[in-house]
Amino acid sequence: xxxxxxxxxxxxxxxxxxxxxxxxxxxxxxxxxxxxxxxxxxxxxxxxxxxxxxxxxxxxxxxxxxxxxxxxxxxxxxxxxxxxxxxxxxxxxxxxxxxxxxxxxxxxxxxxxxxxxxxxxxxxxxxxxxx
Amino acid sequence: xxxxxxxxxxxxxxxxxxxxxxxxxxxxxxxxxxxxxxxxxxxxxxxxxxxxxxxxxxxxxxxxxxxxxxxxxxxxxxxxxxxxxxxxxxxxxxxxxxxxxxxxxxxxxxxxxxxxxxxxxxxxxxxxxxxxxxxxxxxxxxxxxxxxxxxxxxxxxxxxxxxxxxxx
Numbered sequence: 001x002x003x004x005x006x007x008x009x010x011x012x013x014x015x016x017x018x019x020x021x022x023x024x025x026x027x028x029x030x031x032x033x034x035x036x037x038x039x040x041x042x043x044x045x046x047x048x049x050x051x052x053x054x055x056x057x058x059x060x061x062x063x064x065x066x067x068x069x070x071x072x073x074x075x076x077x078x079x080x081x082x083x084x085x086x087x088x089x090x091x092x093x094x095x096x097x098x099x100x101x102x103x104x105x106x107x108x109x110x111x112x113x114x115x116x117x118x119x120x121x122x123x124x125x126x127x128x129x130x131x
Numbered sequence: 132x133x134x135x136x137x138x139x140x141x142x143x144x145x146x147x148x149x150x151x152x153x154x155x156x157x158x159x160x161x162x163x164x165x166x167x168x169x170x171x172x173x174x175x176x177x178x179x180x181x182x183x184x185x186x187x188x189x190x191x192x193x194x195x196x197x198x199x200x201x202x203x204x205x206x207x208x209x210x211x212x213x214x215x216x217x218x219x220x221x222x223x224x225x226x227x228x229x230x231x232x233x234x235x236x237x238x239x240x241x242x243x244x245x246x247x248x249x250x251x252x253x254x255x256x257x258x259x260x261x262x263x264x265x266x267x268x269x270x271x272x273x274x275x276x277x278x279x280x281x282x283x284x285x286x287x288x289x290x291x292x293x294x295x296x297x298x299x
Contacts, residue, residue: 021231021233021234021235022202022232023202023203023206023232023270024232024273026198026199026200026202026203027199027203027273027274027277028281029199030196031274031278031281032195033195033196033199059195059196059197060194061191062197092275092278093275096271096274099274100271102196102200103200103203103267103270106201106204107204107263110204111218
């Protein structure tokens, strides 16, 4: 192991990738989570529809519950849309499309929570659009 | 392996996000809140947030994936709130984020793009600010590289083990 010659003020610097930085560790976690589900059925590194459905149900329940996404047809459609080469399996690259949707959803809900309670009241109108 | 990242068809990624993001339910399901379609201020008035906030009142422990996504969002905010708009990154904030949080990734990239080039690449609507949607392009790129790297490391370890066995 090579000794690091520079030092950052806050984080210990490592020569390995992914490293100890908060963000890189989070990304490694995402890769680990993906693999935990991709190894279950079929090819070890690919998500088939069942793996995909289990992953989302266990790891992203909030995303699925919001706006009626927990219907089976939604998941089926999402899978088909994400499966770009139509081989009924998702590679990690294809999975990142869904990951980006999840993260952006999460971000928007954070934005919402950050605004405080009074904004909620203003928005209370019959939400007929979705269901 | 990192050459893979640079060779990756970046236009594919951008296009894919633009097209796929507007697809199923997630975006077309509630027409008012696509982050790609509308100016940010209108997002706060959408019905989408009413539903999301109701759901988030359920006190369930976060899954690992949700925790990881929260980290991404927190890290983004740590840097976005420093200057100007609290929810977007200026070039300076982007530089800080990359240098502090993606330091190990950058070390391994052979053809390092400059911050200017990265900024130009990410700033799709050319407003000199990087929104969360836009920074996700970079996050995704790094995540894919992480995935590839971990497989490479695993393959190397397998080969190593194989060689040791032959020696006996």
